[in-house]
Amino acid sequence: MIDNSCQFCDDIRSVRGGENIFVFRSESIVIIADFAPIALGHILISPRDHVTSLANASTDVRAEAFRVAGLVSEAFGLRGYSTLMAEHGTGESGCPSNACCEHAHLHLVPLNFAGVEDRVFSRYLASGRQPLILNGVDELVDFEGRSYNLLQPSDGILYV
Numbered sequence: 001m002i003d004n005s006c007q008f009c010d011d012i013r014s015v016r017g018g019e020n021i022f023v024f025r026s027e028s029i030v031i032i033a034d035f036a037p038i039a040l041g042h043i044l045i046s047p048r049d050h051v052t053s054l055a056n057a058s059t060d061v062r063a064e065a066f067r068v069a070g071l072v073s074e075a076f077g078l079r080g081y082s083t084l085m086a087e088h089g090t091g092e093s094g095c096p097s098n099a100c101c102e103h104a105h106l107h108l109v110p111l112n113f114a115g116v117e118d119r120v121f122s123r124y125l126a127s128g129r130q131p132l133i134l135n136g137v138d139e140l141v142d143f144e145g146r147s148y149n150l151l152q153p154s155d156g157i158l159y160v
Ligand SMILES: [Zn+2]
Pocket: 002, 003, 006, 007, 008, 009, 010, 049, 050, 051, 103
């Protein structure tokens, strides 16, 4: 499904740019370089369909997004970088998150500069919620339709 007012949907259909904004494309997801990277190599992994969070995406799409995120993290790892993974799922349509746009996207940030992890974590904690630890991405489905912040710092633990 496409949302005509969504910048990401425009990008995914290459309305504004060429084909070369994509780092990677599969049937259900795309990887785009972040528009305002906080570190070199900062990318966004996004479902092609307009959903407001990965919790609202289908099981297959969510699994594909995290599978690809794992592969990219491994590749960064081979270059000596640990990776921060974060999503600020907006839940209901029209409910803005604290940054970016409401089309679901997973941030992947290689921690190649000191302090990036702290900066992102502090922004996350500033939302005022007590973080919960998830046993796996499948548990994200409990947050369907709600706003949340998902964070996986380099310790590998998944927080919501
Ligand atoms: Zn969209």
